[in-house]
Amino acid sequence: MHEYLQLDPHYDIYFLSDPHGQYALLQDVLKEVGFRYPLDGEIRDRLFILGDMIDRGPDSMAILKAVQDCPAIYAIQGNHEQMACSAMKDNADRSLWIMNGGRWHEDVAIADVRKMLDFAANLPLCYTLQINGHRIGLVHAAVPAPCDWQQFTQCCNDRTLSKEDQYYAVWDRTVFTHDEHSVVSHIDAVLMGHNIVSGLKAKVSGNRVYIDGAMSMGDRGLLLKYRRGGEVLGLFQVFSFLREESTDGLMWI
Incomplete structure (x- = not known):
């Protein structure tokens, strides 16, 4: 449920969240920044995706397959992966998943869907990255109370995290909406998605950085790149992008 990586910052390290099946847009963004594949x-270079790779967009399977096949692309679980995995259990009700963008699975061989979702079910719930002396946490939506990264990841490692806290980590919206100041202890910064930010600008609350730039819409999003120095948002270079209607190219804003 938790993975720790110590990374060499010699190459670039990128982060984005909630691509929601927008594989072509993801590929265009990586091409524009000159992402160096293995x-x-x-x-x-490495890319970390903060969950919600599937649903809503046109190519959920392609994004999951990219994570599965490319050793430079990492991902954690989001609420959409967990929702899909629950819906694909025997005799499960799939209506909630379909209502939230899961209808794509009806056009894919059921065996292929199950195989790819089995892969998604085994993705970490969170990452701790050690980069150049900085500790950066990755989780989809929120860190459960008492907002202690060390305690949260230890519970993940021990597999003692309660079902309520597992749900909270990928579904919560209350902290994003109502808590502008609390700090997650024992970590320098925590990157999160799930909650769409306004104005294509990363939102900083305490040492939490929210980066869901509504990529699900297919024409926009946020990409962060680690950089040395600074604190919290200062640890990252932020790229905001829009697809231009006239040229179908990307515009950085």
């Missing part, structure tokens, strides 16, 4: 077995 070469001769060496991982160069």
